[in-house]
Amino acid sequence: MAHDLNGKRIAILATDGVEQVELTEPMRAIREAGAEAQLISLESGSIRAVKGMDKADTFEVDRVVADTTADGYDGLVIPGGVKNPDKLRMDRTAVSFVRSFFAQAKPVAAICHGPWMLVEADVVQGRTLTSYPSLATDIRNAGGTWVDEEVRVDQGLVTSRRPDDLEAFMDKMLEEFAEGTHEGQRDSAREAAGATIG
Numbered sequence: 001m002a003h004d005l006n007g008k009r010i011a012i013l014a015t016d017g018v019e020q021v022e023l024t025e026p027m028r029a030i031r032e033a034g035a036e037a038q039l040i041s042l043e044s045g046s047i048r049a050v051k052g053m054d055k056a057d058t059f060e061v062d063r064v065v066a067d068t069t070a071d072g073y074d075g076l077v078i079p080g081g082v083k084n085p086d087k088l089r090m091d092r093t094a095v096s097f098v099r100s101f102f103a104q105a106k107p108v109a110a111i112c113h114g115p116w117m118l119v120e121a122d123v124v125q126g127r128t129l130t131s132y133p134s135l136a137t138d139i140r141n142a143g144g145t146w147v148d149e150e151v152r153v154d155q156g157l158v159t160s161r162r163p164d165d166l167e168a169f170m171d172k173m174l175e176e177f178a179e180g181t182h183e184g185q186r187d188s189a190r191e192a193a194g195a196t197i198g
Contacts, residue, residue: 005178008074020051021166023059035074038073044061099192103189107177107179108156
C-alpha cells in the first residue's frame with residue numbers, strides 16, 4: 001500500500017459499537033501513509049468498540065460531528081459494527097456530514113455495515129457497491145446495485161463486506177484518498193438533493 005497522503009486529513013466517523021478492527025486498521029493505514037486521521041463522533045469523550053458481540057477497547061474522540069464540516073477533510077471512512085452505523089444514521093448532523101463529502105466530490109470508504117450511512121444519506125442512487133450481505137436489500141431499495149465482492153470502487157466510493165476484506169479495502173481506500181476529488185461523488189449528491197450542488 002504505497003500511497004502518499006502527506007498533508008491530507010481524513011475523518012473517521014464512528015460511535016459506540018464500532019467494530020474495533022474496522023476502526024483501528026484503516027486509522028493505522030492512513031497515518032502510516034502520512035495523513036492525519038481524526039475520530040469524529042456524536043459526543044465528546046470516548047467511544048466503546050466491539051469485537052463481534054463483545055465489548056472491546058475505548059477510543060478518544062477528536063471532534064464532535066455537530067461542530068465539524070467536511071471542508072477541512074480530504075476523505076471519510078465509515079467503519080461497521082451493527083450498532084455503530086445504526087446509531088449514527090439516526091443523527092441528522094451525522095447523515096448531513098456524510099452527504100457533504102459527496103457534495104464536495106471527496107472520496108468516501110465504508111465497510112461492513114457502514115454503507116447504512118450511505119443509504120441514509122441518499123447517495124447510493126445509480127452507484128455500485130458492496131457491504132455486509134444483510135444490507136443488500138436496503139442498498140437496492142435506495143437505487144444502488146449491490147455486488148458480492150471483497151472491495152468495489154465506484155468513482156471515489158470504496159466499499160467492502162467484512163473485516164476479512166480489510167487488506168483490499170485499505171489499499172483501495174488509500175488509492176482513492178491519494179487521487180483526491182471525484183466528480184461521480186458530486187453527481188450522487190446532486191441526485192439526492194434534486195438540484196445542482198456547487
